[in-house]
Amino acid sequence: MDIRRVTHEDVDEIVAFTEGTFEWGDYVPDMISSWVDDRDSLVVVADNGSEIAGVGRVMLMSPSEAWSHAVRVHPDHRGHGIAGDLLDTMTAWCFKRGVSIIRLLIDDTNKASKRHVTKTGFRLVATPMHASREIGGTTPNPDGNGGRRTSDVVPARRVKSADAAMLAAAWPSSECGRAMRTLVATGWQFARLTDEVAEEAARSGGLWEIGSSWAVTTLNDATFDVALLDSDPADALGAIRALIDLAKTEQAERFGMWIADIEWLTQAAALAGCDL
Structure with missing residues (x-):
């Protein structure tokens, strides 16, 4: 052969x-x-x-x-x-x-x-979960609320390039970052988050702060993709809903998000109407 x-x-x-x-x-x-x-x-x-x-x-x-x-x-x-x-x-x-x-x-x-x-020598290091939903209308996910709001949502704020390195430095020590082994998605591929990657996300308008949470996003065709989400149990649901709002603002038809396989985070995604 x-x-x-x-x-x-x-x-x-x-x-x-x-x-x-x-x-x-x-x-x-x-x-x-x-x-x-x-x-x-x-x-x-x-x-x-x-x-x-x-x-x-x-x-x-x-x-x-x-x-x-x-x-x-x-x-x-x-x-x-x-x-x-x-x-x-x-x-x-x-x-x-x-x-x-x-x-x-x-x-x-x-x-x-x-x-x-x-x-062949590979070993499991992380279990990323992909969450997705259509934008607008209701969701078939029985754990979600059909997109209806039950609480106020803190709006997302764009992060400047000068602050990108500070957020990147926090990723390896956060619960989400540890579960993801410091990785960030590029489509369906993953690589380590570096200062340069975070700064490029900020320059392109895709680095967001949502209360105590932050995210890296891209808009690909009609899909709003979340490549990284760092959050905590108290703020995760609100952060995901804020990101869905961003997707609506960008007139995306679909919402996709990579998240760590952490129970409170996957539950928040389901409550926001996402299928995992």
Whole structure:
């Protein structure tokens, strides 16, 4: 089995065996063409001489961090260690570039993938939870109140770049930051929160203070994404509602939020009408 860098000629084969990876489909068919020429990432394929048996991608998140994802093995070739061979090649590529840590995200229900990555040296460090809801109208979540208010909400206030480092410094020692191992989301990838990341969020208008809570947000298409939320049991519900208000102000259609797997925080998200 030859593990090599992907080419444009491989794209059609990869699309064909990744279209139905999950019940909802897969993002690989939509993205693979744009990854081929990306020099800040490596996409490798397992080529058995007659067809592509597997694919995987790793991307640089910072000079010392990388993110592994999109590892897929053709259904006809599973159970032969191909995913491990792909990961070994991607890991070697990262270490040659000075990367000291590689992260990945696996759905908690994907037992097979969890067993596999554990065998290849990965370990569980954090359990981020993704909360989401539609903006406007009611929510089907039975734990929520349909978006109706039961208390006043402290409005969110934009944080200036000069204050960003102070908030970033508090993240590693807070309950939420410890549970998230100081990570902040970029879409569905995660990397360590640094002063530079916090300052860039402030410059782009996406760093917010809500009472004693604070958050990093982005607006992607019609989705208002919360990449980080630092709060406490008393203020979490109000902070999440304030962020939902921001999403409405930005005329977003959907609200998405990454939060730490802490009971009081996930309960607050549910009470605000989010599905987890």
